[in-house]
Amino acid sequence: MTERKPPGMSFETWVDQQLAQARARGAFDDLDGAGRPLPRREREQGSYDWALDWARRQAADPRDLLPPGMALRRERDELPGRVAGLPSEAAVRALAEDYNARVEAFWRRPQESRWAPVPGLADVEALVAHWRATRPPPPPPEVPAPPPRRRWWHRRR
Template identity: 40%
Template sequence: MTERKPRGMGAETWVERQIRQAQERGAFDNLPGAGKPLPNLHKPRDEMWWIKQKLDEEGLSADVLLPEPLRLRKEVEGLREAVRPLPAERQVRDAVSRLNRRIAEWLRAPSGPPVHVSPVDADEVVRQWREDRQRREDRLAAPEPEVKRRRWWRR
């Protein structure tokens, strides 16, 4: 773009020629963000827009921004879903133990808002895990109802 516009040539013609030459050189190939939609420029941005954008880029949830007691309480509420895919009881008990250890550490030196969080009963979580596992096995073992297929000429 060091070339200056020649005198007497229309500005639009000169600009179009510069763009065409850049395209021929491949200056517009493989640009970052190519093929991605433009951000919604008409949407009003809040003051935390940059934090939300960074979380999206990093693939993180907004839970990392919560104070520790709220994060722990949320983990306690989602524990049943978190341990459901685990294959062994020992792993379930280890997951509960890790969470209880973090809860105990927070209870020793609380910080953040005063939120009631108490340790989780590992035996209760294991009981629920076994029930969920048994239900899943029963569903898989149950024969599927036979679907009566209609003949093609009666459809």
């Protein structure tokens, strides 16, 4: 972390001094793309276009770029699909309760704007009922085969 700008020093001088110290430490050595020209832009690019290009270059998942409220709402919509692959009812309840705890934590934080989407809580019992309905029926219990019967003429031996 850099120190604060000393009083009486111009901002440009202070920044130049910070850059010179970083060069002396070797902070700019071996950076990716060092010695290569910057890529050419074919057209004028706005901030929105730049952000989209950056997300494509980083191979970012679009869900990671959503505001927190919308991400929670999307996750709530995807809960029934995630529940179908869980092995037990306890795992379903744990997933739903974890989601509800994160929603309640979101409600406690101050919102960035008044138009922030407010997600709702997940209905735990409805998710458990959905999980039970989508489970394949359990296989019937195997009845052991009766032992082979001995013929009456073999019994005398």
